[in-house]
Amino acid sequence: MNATPVRISLFRRMLASFVILILLFTLCDFLIFSVVKKHLHSEMVEQNGLKLQHAAERYHLHFERIKSVLFERYTDRDVTNLETQIVKKAAYEQLKTRPIVQDLQNTASQSELYLDNLILLFHASPLAVNKYGPASPEETLGSLYKSGSYPLSYWHEQFERKNNFMLHPAADFYNAKEEAAPKRLIPYSIKPHMASYMLIAMIDANRMQQGILGDASDAQLTVLSADQRPLFQTGRPVPAVDEQVLAGLAAIDNDTHYTVQNGNYYFASKDAGGLQYILTVPTREFNEKLRHLNWMMLLVWAVTVLLGLLISVLFSKRIHKPVRQLLSSISNPQDNGPLHSQIHEFDLISLKIQGLLRDKEDIRGELQQQQSVLTSFDYISKLKSINQELNSWQSIQGNEESFVVVLYELRFRPVSFIDLPINREQAAQSIGEHLKLVTDERFPNSHTFQMEKHQFLSVIPGNEKEQIVAMVEQLKPILDRDRRYCLVTAAISSWFSHASQFGHAYRQVQEMAQQAKLLEETQLVTEWQSSRSAYALTLTQEQELTAALQSGNEQDAVALVERWLMTLHQEEATVLLFRLLAHNISTQAQKILEHYKVEASTSWRLKPLMQQLAECCTLEEYTRTYREYLRAVSAFIREKKEAADPIIDHVMSLIQEHYAEDISLDILAGQLNLTPAYVSTYIKEKTGVNFMEHLHDTRVRHAQELLIHTDTTIQDIGLQVGYRNISSFNRMFKNRTGLSPGEYRRTHLVARSS
DSSP: OOOOOOOOOHHHHHHHHHHHHHHHHHHHHHHHHHHHHHHHHHHHHHHHHHHHHHHHHHHHHHHHHHHHHHHHHHTOHHHHHHHHHHHTTOOGGGOOOHHHHHHHHHHHTOGGGTEEEEEEEESSSSOEEETTEEEOHHHIIIIITBOSSSOHHHHHHGGGOOOSEEEOOOEEEBOTTSOOOOEEEEEEEEOOTTOSEEEEEEEEHHHHHHHHHGGGTTOOEEEEOTTSOEEEEOSSOOOOOOHHHHHHHHHOOTTTOEEEETTEEEEEEEOTTSOEEEEEEEHHHHHHHHHHHHHHHHHHHHHHHHHHHHHHHHHHHHHHHHHHHHHHHHHOTTOOOOOOOSSHHHHHHHHHHHTHHHHHHHHHHHHHHHHHHHHHHHHHHHHTTOOOSOTTOOSSTTOOOOEEEEEEEEEEOOTTTOOOSSOHHHHHHHHHHHHHHHHHHHOTTOEEEEEETTEEEEEEESSOHHHHHHHHHHHHHHHHTTTTTEEEEEEEOOOBOSGGGHHHHHHHHHHHHTTOBSOSSOEEEOSOOOOOOOOOOOHHHHHHHHHHHHTTOHHHHHHHHHHHHHHHHHTTOBHHHHHHHHHHHHHHHHHHHHHTTOOHHHHGGGHHHHHHHHHOOSHHHHHHHHHHHHHHHHHHHHHHHTSOOHHHHHHHHHHHHHTTSOOOHHHHHHHHTSOHHHHHHHHHHHHSSOHHHHHHHHHHHHHHHHHHHOOOOHHHHHHHTTOSSHHHHHHHHHHHHSSOHHHHHHHHHHHHHO
16 A cells, blocks of 8 residues: 655745754854854964064064164274274373264164164273263173173173174163163174174163064064074063974974964064064964854854744744635635735735636637738748648648739839838838738638748639739739839739649749839739740850950940840840849959959949849839949959059050061060060069960950951951961951951941841
């Protein structure tokens, strides 16, 4: 037997979910708290490290300044003169100490140096000079500055040292003649090797500590010499830095900068002079801050958990109540009044449930409205033989009904000839709506839709072609009202008996629409006729057009094209043939522009005219557009040919004046003092054609004029234009015109007589 699943009420499930969330957030709080503790510890460590670094830098700078002062005073001229007098054993009364005393007074009075006194001590004489004046060493260092750590013998022993400067450990000094409190002084002496006198600076340790450390003057700072000797300490008395602490500091890496021993944090830093500064911070200072943070976080956590539980219970009840009411309203459909809840979402759910049936009816109505769009899509897919995915759409699938297709093709006239009050898309949409309105009225089961931006198509069931023709003839006067802007060709297909023939029907009306003539009216095509669907320029036409454009003669080019247009017009050619002619002419012109290396940025200006050629609807429009187009092409070629080039100008002049003579590339190169190979390459590069091609083109062109305008024999004409051999003349002429000289003359005679 299957066990009955345990069911839990929504209230209990929500309350359990809230409790789980509270536990998860509690875990997150503890994780965050541990991170905060670590961060606080790191900040405290970093703060003490920065405090030590700042103090070490200031102490170092101050000691360097004292060193500079000692050096200046030691090397003072008055001091060296006094030393000289002592060496010469001058009498005591003759010793000049007054200037030295004044200098020592001035130096000691500088408050920023924190100096208590400066003592100048001589080894070879019982003389010690300080800011109070000259005195004996016993009086100065044995009475005025008496210290158990620094007896007079200590200073005499310093004359044997080799170091120039020496910072001595701090000690208490007192005046033996007065009962004043002792002073904590740091001696700093200068005595070069083998020197006979020494200068000692008595630095007031307490004043220096207050001036350098400021608010942090109670910091427990220990300063050691380079050989690990304690020099002085600041702040409250702390345990001495023993060898174990020094070993621990020596073993720390650059990322830690501190060690913890004996219940204290020891931070170390060295300055450039080799002095080592050790900051001692009791562990209890760290622990007190962390303990305060622990209690604060615990209190916040407890309050948060209690509030979370209380809010969870209240919120679960608040959500559970409208859910019960909602279930009650669903179980009692007759009670379909709106749910009044303080929660907006529940009110929305109630309204949505009540509106489901209304939405169902609305959706059904929208589907009915979209049926026309889906039908159009299905027709387009069938007409274009597109495999579509609407397998469930039964609008025309499996439809055995016969049909007739009507294609309306719109040809908008070029914008340069008309001022269309609306854009083409809006105009096409307006025409399409009118076509659909009329067709639906005459044939209710028909379907009219837009196939392309310039095509509308009607699918009319049955075989009512006569009625369809009558409808289109009635539409013709209406469509002709807009012939200034747009011309319409209506093609009516044959009768087709099955929906599977949609693709064939569409191809048929497309081909029928191409039978439209160059007429300025709406045209109706009801029968498919085999007509010419290709057009290409003959070799003679290409050569004539090329010659006219290469010479930059726009009149000749325009005359040629107008003659071709007139021929097509007289033959009642279709619009398709006129468009193919335009394509061939523009293609040939583009080849010539590329031949003359006209830059793309320049030839790009022909794009609007080429687009206009593709949209021309009348013979007049074609004529005007061709004139503008050929004028622009000829101008580009003339600009390219008229570019100043003395070599090319000389070559062309020589060919034009002496084409009938026996000239060659060697003769031309000799006139230019250049090699034939260079001249040939230069002409080819600049004009795109080599020298002999230019010469033969000129000769054939003059031969064409003689054949048309004179009765001279072909052999004599060949001799006149430079060909000594009639076979060479015939070959070159036919190569360039496609006809022999005799055929060319007969063709033009026939054309002239007709």
